[in-house]
Amino acid sequence: MSSMVVTRPRPLPVSSEIDDWASGICSCCNDKADCCLAFWCCPCFACKTTRTYGQCLCLPLLDIFGCIPPVTMSMRLSMRQRYGIKGSMCTDCVCATCCSPCVWCQMSREMKYRQLP
Template sequence: MYPTAPDHEKYAGHDHDHHVPGHEVPALSPHGVARVYAPPYVVSTGHSARHVGGEWSTGLCHCCDDPPNCMITCFCPCITFGQIAEIVDQGSSSCAQQGTCYGILLATTVLACLYSCFYRSKLRGQYDLEESPCVDCLVHFCCPGCALCQEYRELKSRGFDMGIGWEANLDRQRRGVTQAPVAPGMIR
């Protein structure tokens, strides 16, 4: 799916190198420990590829682009949040842990939007996405369900299988099994 660190180093500094600072290539350390960073979103443009920074793959109000996720997020946003948080945290926390924490905050306080806002900001930082349509906290305060659906779709469009978690996605990447990003509006 992505070049290994030695391949990446081999091409560093050449004209055809499309490395974007802050977007390192996923690799394993010599001890087998994953040193994984968010891979850049690449769009094929014929002879070369380029990093697409700044734009979300879908709009904030395009929740119905993924009807099953829209329904799950509508009735149990803690599931969608947990899936997003596990991928954004790169496996350092589980979907169940994050979903439970979000659910407790949602049920007992008004701090759930601040908690999910933190993850939106972290996701934007990993993929160099613009803060749109307004600041992250306002997006999660005014439209928490739409924000979670958009973040879910963004990770899905970047090749993550959201239903299997971080470790399984990492394992698929190591084996070379990839899930091709789906363009908005396309049906498989």
């Protein structure tokens, strides 16, 4: 007779404090290696960042099919909610639409700043 082992996922930490982003959206010089990868191959960088955040590796590839990148916008919104960062959905939409590589770089820097495991 075999027994089934069930493991429950750990809850994600959510901050209740209101904070700002650790770096600005155009602070790419803070991490030049990530900035270069995001500039030359944004889909690869977005997939790498998404995997580090704990989501499906290929999720950012869905952004290719729309004019407003839904995955970039939702990842930014999720990160703002998880870390208690000030902002709005409108700002997330504008940033994701106008400068997607900068948004991915900013999210990567934020995870490094917050030391996401």
